[in-house]
Amino acid sequence: MTDTISVLQLLRLKGRTTVAALSESLGIHEESCANRIRPLIEKGQAIETNGRLRATPEGRERLTQLLAEERADLDTSEVETLYREFDSHNDELKSLMTRWQLKSEDTPNDHSDANYDAAIIDDLTALHQQFTPLLARIVTVIPRLGHYPGRFDRAISRIGYGDHSWFAKPLADSYHTVWFELHEDLIGAAGRTRADEAAAGRAL
Known part of the structure; x- marks a missing residue:
């Protein structure tokens, strides 16, 4: 199954x-x-x-x-706890994504400033390190999600080797894509909906 x-x-x-x-x-x-x-x-x-x-x-x-x-067999209180912890990391990733896309409210990031981008990548790497223990706990509670750690690791590795497109590259297993898909899985496991999360400002 x-x-x-x-x-x-x-x-x-x-x-x-x-x-x-x-x-x-x-x-x-x-x-x-x-x-x-x-x-x-x-x-x-x-x-x-x-x-x-x-x-x-x-x-x-x-x-x-x-x-x-699957949801009927999960520890719903544990899933809810994990989701709340994930939410704090989600806020941080949303902030990083905004910085990656915009240098200021009306100035897009054209990625010509290597130092600006490098600072964001450093923050993303730090977030990844902080998030990894929580991800391991998520997989323990919901084993089906065991493919996520490797996907995150591959994306952050590619970014670390200099291919920054793997931060937010669409239609690929970029860090943002994998994060979005994990968020969707957690929303479902917690018995929530994307519409509810968007209304609460938690959607990525």
Whole structure:
């Protein structure tokens, strides 16, 4: 069941993706990933068009059922505690994202100032180090989320080697993308909705 939830959830979050991208996110070989996807396609829960995969309405419905079953088995008080702790880190990442995109309220960051960007990367690295122990606790409570530590580590490593696009690169496993997807998983595990979190100012 865990493999099915993981694949369907990533298909939901990514919209349209490839076997290669899914395998990287899950931290498994492409062949293993394809073997997990094949039964979903056969059941009509996923579809592949021109090399791109997406969840079908039936797949989304099945995912909703599976997530509800998973949530029923979780320690809800512990999940709520973890979510509140995550929220403080989320505020910090939102601030870093704003600084990465804007140098001031009306001045976009064109990334021509290496020192300005380096200071933000230093702060992101510090956040990553502070967040890692909480992430380990999250995975202990919700084992299905075990693919996240490796994804965060790969993104921060690429950033550290000088490819700063992995901070907020869209349609890839950038730090921001992985954070957004983890946030979505935690919102669901806590029995909340993205709309509720956006209204409360907690959405990234």
